[in-house]
Amino acid sequence: MARILRMGMVGGGPGAFIGEVHRKAARMDGQIEIVAGVFSTDPEKSRATGRALGLAPDRVYTSYEQMAEQEAKLPADQRIDFVAVTTPNSSHFPIAKTFLEAGFHVMCEKPMTLTVAEAEELEKVVRNSGKVFGLMHNYTGYPMVKLARDLIRSGELGPIRKVVAIYPQGWLAQPIESESKQAAWRTDPRLAGAGCLGDIASHAENLAEYITGLKISELSADLTTFVPGRRLDDDVNCLLRFENGARGVLHASQISVGEENGLAIWVYGEKGGLEWHQEDPNHLRVTSLDGPEKQYFRGNPYVAAKSPAAARGTRTPSGHPEAFIEAFANTYVNFADTIRALEEGRAPSELENDFPKASDGVRGMKFIAAVVRNAAGQDKWTRL
Amino acid sequence: MARILRMGMVGGGPGAFIGEVHRKAARMDGQIEIVAGVFSTDPEKSRATGRALGLAPDRVYTSYEQMAEQEAKLPADQRIDFVAVTTPNSSHFPIAKTFLEAGFHVMCEKPMTLTVAEAEELEKVVRNSGKVFGLMHNYTGYPMVKLARDLIRSGELGPIRKVVAIYPQGWLAQPIESESKQAAWRTDPRLAGAGCLGDIASHAENLAEYITGLKISELSADLTTFVPGRRLDDDVNCLLRFENGARGVLHASQISVGEENGLAIWVYGEKGGLEWHQEDPNHLRVTSLDGPEKQYFRGNPYVAAKSPAAARGTRTPSGHPEAFIEAFANTYVNFADTIRALEEGRAPSELENDFPKASDGVRGMKFIAAVVRNAAGQDKWTRL
Amino acid sequence: MARILRMGMVGGGPGAFIGEVHRKAARMDGQIEIVAGVFSTDPEKSRATGRALGLAPDRVYTSYEQMAEQEAKLPADQRIDFVAVTTPNSSHFPIAKTFLEAGFHVMCEKPMTLTVAEAEELEKVVRNSGKVFGLMHNYTGYPMVKLARDLIRSGELGPIRKVVAIYPQGWLAQPIESESKQAAWRTDPRLAGAGCLGDIASHAENLAEYITGLKISELSADLTTFVPGRRLDDDVNCLLRFENGARGVLHASQISVGEENGLAIWVYGEKGGLEWHQEDPNHLRVTSLDGPEKQYFRGNPYVAAKSPAAARGTRTPSGHPEAFIEAFANTYVNFADTIRALEEGRAPSELENDFPKASDGVRGMKFIAAVVRNAAGQDKWTRL
Amino acid sequence: MARILRMGMVGGGPGAFIGEVHRKAARMDGQIEIVAGVFSTDPEKSRATGRALGLAPDRVYTSYEQMAEQEAKLPADQRIDFVAVTTPNSSHFPIAKTFLEAGFHVMCEKPMTLTVAEAEELEKVVRNSGKVFGLMHNYTGYPMVKLARDLIRSGELGPIRKVVAIYPQGWLAQPIESESKQAAWRTDPRLAGAGCLGDIASHAENLAEYITGLKISELSADLTTFVPGRRLDDDVNCLLRFENGARGVLHASQISVGEENGLAIWVYGEKGGLEWHQEDPNHLRVTSLDGPEKQYFRGNPYVAAKSPAAARGTRTPSGHPEAFIEAFANTYVNFADTIRALEEGRAPSELENDFPKASDGVRGMKFIAAVVRNAAGQDKWTRL
Secondary structure, three states: OOOOEEEEEEEOOOOOOHHHHHHHHHHHOOOEEEEEEEOOOOHHHHHHHHHHOOOOHHHEOOOHHHHHHHHHHOOOOOOOOEEEEEOOHHHHHHHHHHHHHOOOEEEEOOOOOOOHHHHHHHHHHHHHHOOOEEEOOHHHHOHHHHHHHHHHHOOOOOOEEEEEEEEEOOOOOOOOOOOOHHHHHHOOHHHHOOOHHHHHHHHHHHHHHHHHOOOEEEEEEEEEOOOOOOOOOOEEEEEEEEOOOOEEEEEEEOOOOOOOOOOEEEEEEOOEEEEEEOOOOOEEEEEEOOOOEEEEEOOOHHHHHHOHHHHHOOOOOOOOOOOHHHHHHHHHHHHHHHHHHHHOOOOOOOOOOOOOOHHHHHHHHHHHHHHHHHHHOOEOOEEO | OOOOEEEEEEEOOOOOOHHHHHHHHHHHOOOEEEEEEEOOOOHHHHHHHHHHOOOOHHHEOOOHHHHHHHHHHOOOOOOOOEEEEEOOHHHHHHHHHHHHHOOOEEEEEOOOOOOHHHHHHHHHHHHHHOOOEEEEOHHHHOHHHHHHHHHHHOOOOOOEEEEEEEEEOOOOOOOOOOOOHHHHHHOOHHHHOOOHHHHHHHHHHHHHHHHHOOOEEEEEEEEEOOOOOOOOOOEEEEEEEEOOOOEEEEEEEOOOOOOOOOOEEEEEEOOEEEEEEOOOOOEEEEEEOOOOEEEEEOOOHHHHHHOHHHHHOOOOOOOOOOOHHHHHHHHHHHHHHHHHHHHOOOOOOOOOOOOOOHHHHHHHHHHHHHHHHHHHOOEOOEEO | OOOOEEEEEEEOOOOOOHHHHHHHHHHHOOOEEEEEEEOOOOHHHHHHHHHHOOOOHHHEOOOHHHHHHHHHHOOOOOOOOEEEEEOOHHHHHHHHHHHHHOOOEEEEOOOOOOOHHHHHHHHHHHHHHOOOEEEOOHHHHOHHHHHHHHHHHOOOOOOEEEEEEEEEOOOOOOOOOOOOHHHHHHOOHHHHOOOHHHHHHHHHHHHHHHHHOOOEEEEEEEEEOOOOOOOOOOEEEEEEEEOOOOEEEEEEEOOOOOOOOOOEEEEEEOOEEEEEEOOOOOEEEEEEOOOOEEEEEOOOHHHHHHOHHHHHOOOOOOOOOOOHHHHHHHHHHHHHHHHHHHHOOOOOOOOOOOOOOHHHHHHHHHHHHHHHHHHHOOEOOEEO | OOOOEEEEEEEOOOOOOHHHHHHHHHHHOOOEEEEEEEOOOOHHHHHHHHHHOOOOHHHEOOOHHHHHHHHHHOOOOOOOOEEEEEOOHHHHHHHHHHHHHOOOEEEEEOOOOOOHHHHHHHHHHHHHHOOOEEEEOHHHHOHHHHHHHHHHHOOOOOOEEEEEEEEEOOOOOOOOOOOOHHHHHHOOHHHHOOOHHHHHHHHHHHHHHHHHOOOEEEEEEEEEOOOOOOOOOOEEEEEEEEOOOOEEEEEEEOOOOOOOOOOEEEEEEOOEEEEEEOOOOOEEEEEEOOOOEEEEEOOOHHHHHHOHHHHHOOOOOOOOOOOHHHHHHHHHHHHHHHHHHHHOOOOOOOOOOOOOOHHHHHHHHHHHHHHHHHHHOOEOOEEO
């Protein structure tokens, strides 16, 4: 029987979106329990969240430094196994570093840091700590994304020629920064670092590299702020070139009125193509040179045959849809099983080890930095 | 802060499908914890499941009767608040009855019983017990189903004229009874009572009555067993008449090759229509006499404005899809809040009280009985 | 080089819908020219239409009897080869009979006649005339419908078990009879004979029998008139049984608000299934027991390989959509090539001979009669 | 009554694709008849096509120069009114110029010429000729494209911020130049000038400018040839900037395996957005800041109310799909009515005058030239 892991959380107080998603995802499979946290910089709000979660009052802390210190002093069978970092971007780096150095595994929201330098330093901290670090690029947790990766890995599409990754949203088409907590921090340069670029374009970048197994080598970008008064970009358009010669397009937006969370990807190889939409996550369209188009549906034996990773990330039979929270939960399952493997003194299997890591965070920060630099200059191409 | 309820379970052992869905759904929101159970008729399998769930060994029982008796003896702050019954159909009735009479609330899988007589008796038991009884017609837990109901309730579609409810599946197109545990009990007359009719056609019936607020008054049916050697029906086709004069069609199938879990409904009123598909649950199509068709997407303010129940059943922002397990969880949330209301000595709100009950179970059994009777005879119409 | 056929028309005057579709379809491929007609019972309207069509004034007649008589007197290289009958239902029989007996081929709108007796008589007239008779069940002209038929014919789906054919429309949800010419005659018992049943349910029946190659043996039906004051049915629901033991559902409606021309069909065999929608006519979904679902798209080599008939009915490459008028035109092409074969003294090929005939008209009238009889009585099943 | 126009054609011999589409489109409405042509550089093939079309032998010419000269000598009521130029790109300019200068109206395939200089010269020739010149950017003939334009024109979407126009195809993913006539000339620099860029990217450019009413001011581009041995580009990716500050992405491809004719566009304004797909041409998705998404379907009164141009381009009721050939035909109808207006000595109405012209051809050639120049250089942005 798998040991139930103890989770702490930094962030996720009243009005938070992503912290509660982390909690639901962590709870879903009964293999992780939430036992400690600092949920807000306001101690009263933090305590209120702790109470709502049924935590012991002495496990709700007033600062993440205090939490790291106090938890480290608890007996090994009581203290948290890992912490989930779900605060605004600017504090990811210090919090993650603190907990890693205090001997805890870390699951961190993306983007990993504010700068490439921080990202590279954190990658070193992770390496030196010997701890497990997960980066919540949750979209790679979807089973059909894993199938897509595995179809490409197996050569079914042939060498990849073209990638189109898009992430349109419309919720920031108007200046709602003053009304919405979610909008406020995401458009604050100090807290978020980058706007649309860091919040969602980086997901598209991560998805493209994850599915294709290719690295973006250079890009050309146009970065725009459409909403008057906004301090960060709300629209991103990029031409991509990949290390193998493949070409691509990536665009993301927060001003595409009517789009909700439209992350989608198309990949074309010499022999076939595929298409996946986050809002319809249980399907994968696959094309070939000479037959009718195929629609793969999650949960079928023919999916499992091509992708054990997709099968592993499946909880319900085909036709019983799974969605966003389950994709998060899949990332947690693999992260947790890798922690358990470490405890058990064995190497995690490839399936267990399948979750985004600090190296993905470094790639993400390099992508963000390259877009910012290219968009500000006159050079056509900027290398990552 | 809401009290975390203690849940017991009967059923849901190794290889079970729906029991584990109940557990994931119950856990998701952190308001229910699983503390006891009898998971299999095989005590060793039951204990193994209990261990995997992290239960105290003395809360894993060898029979439901023992469980009801022992739990009732525990102190009020330790014993289960309710039991989830997730066994094959034939045992729903005795188990539910036993726990209700022992003073526990019950969440029961559908179909509620094997016969109308049992259903009516169980309805009485519920009434006499003063306990909360929930019937897991999970599809009514989807937010867009609640929006559909509320649009009709508000008169937006006008008086209803026509209803088409379908539930095609293909997984039993071949005689897999001998290989699949799920197939075996569902095609065993002794355990399941009815085949496709009880397993899925009854969901379509429940959905149609829930969304429209109308009762089916009479029906004409064709019940077929296509797979040689199968002992129960695997295909159901019905003409429906509703008490208000509306007409309808209901069909369900387990031999529709390639269909997965295709529950869907179309409702047409004098002023508008709507369409919803379980496999694409975050959308609702709505039509009117004179404008472009509208697509409602879960999680938007315009949904909340029309349906507080849909908003209440929403965990993630629009575009971040929710699915099957969340719909289950919504049924649990309302069931649990109604239990809490009872504890607090107040009437549950209409929103809290929105989950299927014993009366729905009686309707379902009457529907099943009417289909069986009509299909076997020469009369064109059979009243429910 | 194919001889360009000369077409006459009865019906299709100002305000007509289907007559103009016949003309566009007939013209499209440059193999048929319109040279004569009586387009309206009002001679002035008829002449106006003739002028707009560029007809010689002496080829615009005041009655169909006159037209048949006068055209027959013209030299063989001037007179019409065939007549298209596009009047309201009640006059199909006398007009078709008149022209057949005058030695002309006939393309007739459906339903073929008002009664089974007329239909059977017309079938005899056709046989005795030695002329070519086409019945415009245009939906069988779609290439993907022909592919569907050919996949079933070849056994790819295995023996057929279940058929669902639907034809929802919403345009008559309100009493627009007084405002709309199209609505007026279609709801007039004297002109139309049957309402929704004859206008569109009969298309669904024809499509089901064409695609499956099976005959409906018996049915149970519910026929309703929802709109107050309407004199014919506007909603049809049927249970179907086919001669091979397959079961089915057929429903059609003119009061399904928001539905436009939603003819669609699902067929399930022992080994596979298929689904086709008239409003998305270039696609065919095909399922099997064990692989991912396939989407066939018109115009591809893999379609041609399975269905020469689909390839023959294709004018543009894949991705360049074809639609309603082209399906009509396909029916005309086969009808015209069959006429040419007759002229050339050879049997038409199977591909040429692939268009609906008087025998389909008889089936349609039997279907209509069976629905009316069953709906009015207490018997559960009525044989066709 | 409208005078039936006489059409000549250059191109469209055996094996041609687009020439036959022009003919079907021109014939469909009975307002244009084909009377003359030179269909191939091979006189025998040309004569064969003429025979198949039922032309008088003396109206089938051996060269376009001869045709222009001879037709000009015919009496005014016999000679062609206009010529359709459907040859490979390289001959559009000389042919169009010749016929314009001989006093004929011209309908020309796109791209208009091989160079910007030719395009600008042809624009002058058109102006000086006083004749009507149409450029067959057929996709702007779709009714829902006209609705899209009219919604934007009316301000319903607010000022435009972002445009995404894509045109993926996969038919040239392999080197089929040697087998396919269509592929051969399209990949021949001498005949086609540009590859994917001229063949389809220019359609995306035209569609974007037509729908938004905005001009592209500058662009950054990546032009690739993936298939070994191919002499022209088969993949195009561009960042776009529009004169009003809007940003955009345009990509097109002939190596996107499985894509057929995937022209599509998304436009986002301050108040709303829209989406249209050529392969599903009867629908237009429209979004707004605060309501459910709307789906406009061709043929409805609510479409006509917003776009008389869409209504004018509609032949069948809603739900009876129209497609590619009808869009061509709509371009012909407006072109022909503008010719008739000229004959009648009146200015064509705005609805009649709604077809692509020489100015669109100049824009297209500037777009092509800018992409080629930018892709070959180091500058980030190139002005059109």
